Amino acid sequence: MASTLLSNPMADFAQPEEHDRDLLRFTTAGSVDDGKSTLIGRLLYDSRNVYDDQIESVSKASAGRNAGAIDFSLLTDGLRAEREQGITIDVAHRYFSTPRRKFIIADTPGHEQYTRNMVTGASTADLAIVLVDARKGLLVQSRRHAFIASLLGLQHLVIAVNKMDLVGYDERVFSAIERDFRQFLELFQTLEPFFIPVSALEGDNIVHRSDRMSWYRGPSLLEYLEEVPVEESASRKPFRFAVQRVVRPDHIFRGYAGTIASGEIKPGDTVTVWPSGRETRIASISTWDGELDSAQAGQAVTLTLSDELDLSRGNTIAAADFEPEVATAFRATLVWLNETSAQTGKRYRIKQATHQGWAELAQIEHRININTLEKEAAETLEVNSISVVRIETARPLVFDPYAANRITGSFILIDPATNATVAAGMIDRAVESTHRVSDLPAQFTWQIKDRALVVNVDDPQFAAENDPRTISDPEAADLLQRLLERLHKLSSTE
């Protein structure tokens, strides 16, 4: 197989295997000096996925820095500040392909904001590569990376023990690291680890198997990435479909556009729509390419139903025999992404699948120390912290536990004051609701001034969209005031 890598990766376009070529998304993590950028640069270069002018531009740029003839890390560090400072700032995406697979890399920096960046990279990945410096062995951050990969539901973890050239390609060094890491990984039953000794700088076991480590009989890193099975079980899970848009081009057609999160569907299948819980059947699966006899996880389609049910965006169509959870209170693991910390009682916008509404951070059960994995008491959520919390929502959420379904079990929180994405959450399970969260857009007050109604809304989004906030037409002001009073009464009595 190694010989196929020598051919041009794109050269087999016309061959029939093209139809089977699939996609593997992986993320890479490591700390500042682990040589992660060098590893990716080497992977791209040795698999012939780098163009000549790109090599020329980094050969030029690397003349002033201490690296070999080509500084492979410069192939991946995209922003000027990164090249100047020799660091990686943000998650970067890379693309390459071989005759067997297409790959998307989410390359995450290991230094500041490591948790935030790695969680982001891992959220869309099938596999994670963790780099370990052979001279340093298993460090706290290696454990942290493994924990985050497990938390985000990845199945495959590659531990690339790098810089083997600096330890004389010694098998004992590699074996000791593997032994230590395997012991630690027993905590995460769902992760399948794979260990490879490499030298990114020298190119050992990256694309080509190294003859300097004959004691290692496994595949090179690229060979492993080409062979590892990509998870296709999403189609075998219960059917889930979040309505993205209601499609009504005319009086006859009423369809629901969305992407199938899991499972398979055929016209005639019995389904339940949520949160109403009403049962109906799939009438048709419509696409621009024609009607389909069946569709499965990952496909973007438009469904029509055999009954006139008034579904809207955010509703879920699910397999009738496997009901999703429907609740306004749930327990979740929350990764805090924002510099502004959070306290209990604060309200955020929540986005889960295609549903958007209001959520309250009701309770912080504990924080997880990501270095020791111990539970700690916490009053607030700080940036890069991972905590187990209880969240209450204004409207019921239709979901599955994250461990069962990465799409229906994940959510983000948005700060209504800044519009920033402040948290990423993974739902554990529904819990008893203790109080009701208001689904009014925000706190607001109003007053009559000179026969005009002045509304003060504590929500910049709402205020921005509804400028000007002073309604000077007395008739409109009067009508709005009565409406507001009624709304207020409704929300406080319910």
Next chain:
Amino acid sequence: MTKPGYLKRLEAESIYILREVVAECAKPVLLYSIGKDSSVLVRLAQKAFHPGPIPFPLLHIDTGYKFKEMIEFRDRFAAQLGVKLIVHTNRAALADGANPFVWGTQRCCGALKTGALLEALREGAYDAAIGGARRDEERSRAKERVFSFRDVKGQWDPRNQRPELWNIFNTHVNKGESQRVFPLSNWTELDVWQYIHYENIPVVPLYFAKYRPMLVRGDSLLPIEQPFVPRLPGEEPQMVKCRMRSLGCSPCTGAIRSDADSIPAIIEELTAVKRSERQNRVIDHDQDGSMEIKKQEGYF
């Protein structure tokens, strides 16, 4: 023809993104550049909103220096599609004599592209501008989000981007702020051509090789559509079999020598090619990190 699995996955991802824009943004617009990526984007929009029409207008920023064949293709394409096409040009700058040879490429691009784009977005009060940019095109684009926030001046702050997790996009902006949305973020140049091939999508004939008059300067082939392109003493255009790998303004887009006169031939050529796609774009190389700087200022 059945598309390979990875193309189906990319297609579905892009359709999902387009539907999210329309579901959550108040006034989206599709930035139509007439190039191959725009052609793919429009096909994906047809698929995303079927059986309804494409629910947003197409906006073309016409610098006035686009190839004639591009403009002809654009008008034919929009008419066949029955979609609303808005064309915006910075006439004031053109009247002031803006051209890359007199103003320099940085200032010329700043006025005719970035300036015109920001003006058109402001005039239309669009809160989401959908574009065909891909992360594999240029290294600063590798760090771009799918939903990329722009402040009231239309500017990008690469060090202060919103985290983007799973397929959950945060579309919230305040009045005057906007987002650029890139449904083709995860596509590569080859993916785009393969999709065009499998889907039989029409593209501008400039992508196909034929004999065209060019100024030949070493490895560079310069089109001579605009009369102001300066010539060296005694220099005459030669007929060269060539094609455009990416399309921009004719004075700043070099052609490449090529025999590829069909889509399969282009794909075959790409598999052997040694230079990256934007290598023939003068404006990417006018300063270090030039795409990054242009993007921060509001360029696509």
